[in-house]
Amino acid sequence: MTDCSSHVPVLEVTDLVRHYRLPRESLFAKPGHVYALNGVTFQIQRGKSFGIVGESGCGKSTLARNVMALEETDSGSVKILGQEVVGLSFDQLRPLRQHFQMIFQDPYGSLDPHHTVGRIVAEPLAALGAISNAERDRRVAEVLESVGLKTRDVTKYPHEFSGGQRQRIAIARALITHPELIVADEPVSALDVSVQAQVLNLLKDLQVQYGVTYMFISHDLAVVEYLCDEVAVMYLGEIVEKGLTENLFTNPAHPYTRILLDAVPKPGSGKRRERIKLKGNVTGQTERRVGCSFQDRCPMVQDLCRSEKPPLKEVGPDHLAACHFSDKVSAAG
Amino acid sequence: MSVFFAKRFLTLIVTLIGASMVIFLVMEILPGDPALVILGVDAPESAVVSLTKELGLDRPAPERYWDWISGLMQGQMGNSYAYKVPVWELVEGAVLISLPLALMSIFLSVVLALVIGLYAAANHNKAGDITLMGISQLGISIPNFWLAILVIILFAIELRWLPAGGFPGWDEGILKCLKALLLPAVALATVVGAVLARITRSSVLEVFREDYVRTARAKGLSQRATLWRHVLRNAMIPVLTVTGIQFAALLTGTVVVENVFHIPGLGSLVLKAINNRDTIVVENVVLLLATMVITVNFIVDILYAVIDPRLKAHDI
Amino acid sequence: MSDVQSTSFLSRCRRSRSFVVGGLLTGFLLLCAFVSLFWTPGSAYDIIITNRFLPPSSLHWLGTDQFGRDIVSMLMTGTQNSIVVAVVAVSIGLSIGVSLGLLASARRGWTEELIMRFSDFSFAFPAILSAIMLTAIIGPGGVNSILAIGLYNIPVFARLTRGSANAIWAREFVMAARAAGKGRFRITFEHILPNILSIIIVQATILFAIAILAEAALSYLGLGTQPPEPSWGRMLNEAQTLMFLDPMQAIYPGLAIATAVFGLNLLGDGLRDILDPRLSRKR
């Protein structure tokens, strides 16, 4: 654990699976499942920002909760700084938690309205065991300052702050243990554009200052492109494409990535552009398909896609895609 | 059969069994020797022993519980210790008074609640609303048996419009009987009606703030049409919950108010039985009342699913 | 609590009419009970048959009953009885019910199922039903009322606590506390309880009112407080037999009950307005 030599990835997720059981539909039917994660594998290197993009129901929040060891994992492995966390009890995990912290989406829901800012920010220190009051106050003051809040804010309550400031408090809380990894689940999607930019810049600055690694989850491709070095695109509980941000955004190799990028409206680009469109209906999270998970909506679906599952294979340097016809997709771009 | 219904029905059965066990436990096992309870502590030992045998109390508890339940299945409740007649004979007449009284009161209170609640909600924060809510606040504070005494003083003693108490019996004609039940029903319904009226009002106001009400208004529906077509059905969900809870209050209220009016219902029966140490009557009447409460809550659960299609889907 | 919050809290208290009126009535109730411990205008216990049915006078403010006891003194002493029964009964329900509710919410799974099924059938036994059973086996008395009302309060508190606690457990700040490594019991005390406390306080106030009503009903039926101890319900029972002779005797105790319950209900409503920002924002 203490051996944090630089080649060990900060986060290493291997073949992570998580299925939720649904209540029975009838007395005699088998209970259904929500297939939230179907074998997810990726690594994040120290000091990098890793973006996870996908639409609602693709399993990205489940992934965050599993990486944070906040719920039971069905199978697979999550290693943080080389240390396996799957299978550890809550008590065994406690001392490790200082190394990985989380920022949540809702700046109103993620702060306890009955606690002062000082108490909220100091909360993760609980895992460190006994710590003197003076030391605690010093660290609270330090992180508050580094996120752009004032030291005297410690006695205030969350309702006295605006949404953007609240998200700063949440960031301060995640930073107080000087973690290696911060999992940020849609940290700016509840904010207005002008405030969102402030928070994004803050996250960038803090990465430089603290050398922290981000696992950044968002549905907003532009935000991910702005912040992240590497991106994974998720669809129905699987990573369908992964690569360095500049490669993946300029030369997508999976039709879903392509469509996602095309669907983002761009200001100043005039009336609707030509683009690839989705067909068919959304596949539910409770259904499973033989073959490619994207087959129901893919505009270029073939018989092969319905019978054989495409593996996540190399399509370029550090660029993986799970499509039988990724070369055709790349060529079209 | 939908899983929803099956699940609720199973809950009903389990709750009934649980309730009967609790009653059996409290009435027959906790006191130690029921014979001693019946005869009093000073009774001679020989009398206690012979009564114990006579009542079959020397047999093991599970066996006695099973006898009780299987008897109930066949409509038999055993014999009253005090009157030496089948308990069912005593209970039958009492139920035929208490049940109509309870139904009459719940009907009155729901009607009262809907009229007042809807009027108040429609005139939100206007004089009518504030006055009605003030009155209902008073209504929920008045003990029902005191209200019963007050209506007797007013309608029976001062105005002499209605009988002060007693019950003529169903042979004497339905009208006469309903007249005798009217005052008790009013006394019971006022309090429950006040509670329900407040719930109705706040629930209607809450639903009026929903997005789909705005959608309905955007379609061109008037305020009134929106109320009837979109608000009411949704607003009934919490009202239904509270009606279910209030039914228990109403039923126990019946026990008390029957005593004010000297009506020979379940309430009078059970109090007499307590004075006579007739535990077998108490046991059966309490189970009967508990069954009514449980059944009403079961009906409320089923009604939920009728009103709200989401519930069925959610719970299937 | 910060200055900003406490001042706005006080001003909100003053602005809520329900809170002020309810608080004053409840305060008056407590004062009556307290004063009656040391002093009453007449005697609530001494039976002086020659003094029966005296009309209101400077000595007997509301007159005397059929045994010559002073009505005001009986009412004041009766307050003690009502308050004691209500306080103990609500405390039983509060301590056990809230603990069960918190436990159900923190543990989930079969613990929750068990606690909720238990409270399901406790609901089938309203206070008066339990009191009837208790009286049938141990005879009438004040303890019966306390036990019966207390038992009835347990599932009420358990359900409310579990429902509101579950809502808090679903909030992100609880997930943040989990991510900080805090255990379920620590989170229950640091995050869940403070956030549902106001709801519980409001419910306790309302159940306090209901307990006073239930105690009066039980005493009225002769199942609760026994003579010579004065109680409002008992007074109504005795007055009822004299309805044709002296109807006013049936008025006073009822009025006392209604005032107490009215005050407490208002206090509960006022507290809800003040403590529950979600509701007050909607107004």
Place this chain on the structure above:
Amino acid sequence: MTLLNVKNLNVILETSEGIARAVRDLNFSLEKGETLGIVGESGCGKSMTALALMGLLPEMGKTTGQIELNGENLLEKSEAEMCKIRGNNLAMIFQEPMTSLNPVHTVGRQIMEPLRLHMGLTKEEARAEAVRLLDRVGIPNPRERIGNYPHQLSGGQRQRVMIAMALSCAPDILIADEPTTALDVTIQDQILELIQALVHEEGMGLILISHDLGVVSENTDSIMVMYGGAAVETGRTDNIFDELVHPYTQGLFAAMPKLGRAREARLVTIPGTVPDLVNLPAGCTFTDRCPLATEICRNTPPPIESIDARHAAA
């Protein structure tokens, strides 16, 4: 005749903290077949403007000014007259498709409602028309879907139902208040395209309200940018982004992460937060956050200047 002409529209809200001026001195017009986009951040008054047009402001709201639809001032209409206009001439789509449909009625019944109300159709006619409308908004198996409850549909399908409902009586103007904010980007794409196609076919006017500059830019003819309850910049969509004039619009544009832009370039932020509508400053509402603010800005509200015929800024 201009289809919709709004003059000096003001909306005030009586809140517990005081009177909030949610919309101030708004002027705009809309022709048949034209689309207008209203952009702004939360609390800028864009939704209040929409509700004021529909006459559906909350009880505490008051509207002054003129809203002329086909030459008639809606603010002078009685509530009964407005009921005939709403859903018939003016229709609206809301942000949350989940909560905007009544959970206890089937979607068919909800679509049939305006048809029977405004067109006087019988139940059978309305049902047939509802099936046709569902088909038109791209819901498969409309004949079966008509008996579904809202919770049985996906988010995108619910929004399609909302659109079917709004279009049922062939309104003159469709107001879409953040119609795709709650939806995924691929679904957003489909819904916006559907709205575009339908507006085009029916030749009605569209007011598209959004916080997303991209959405508005790709789907409208002209744009109005709102800040603190007032319009700060208006213009034709084609050229407004080429020469942004108002510092707020410039700031908003710069603060937005844009796909395909170099990652190294830092986002330019607007300092501070949106103004409190209860205590608005005397002058320009953007003063406290404006990089160019001077003493004049603080004290005097800026006049509206026409940059050219189709572009104006405050």
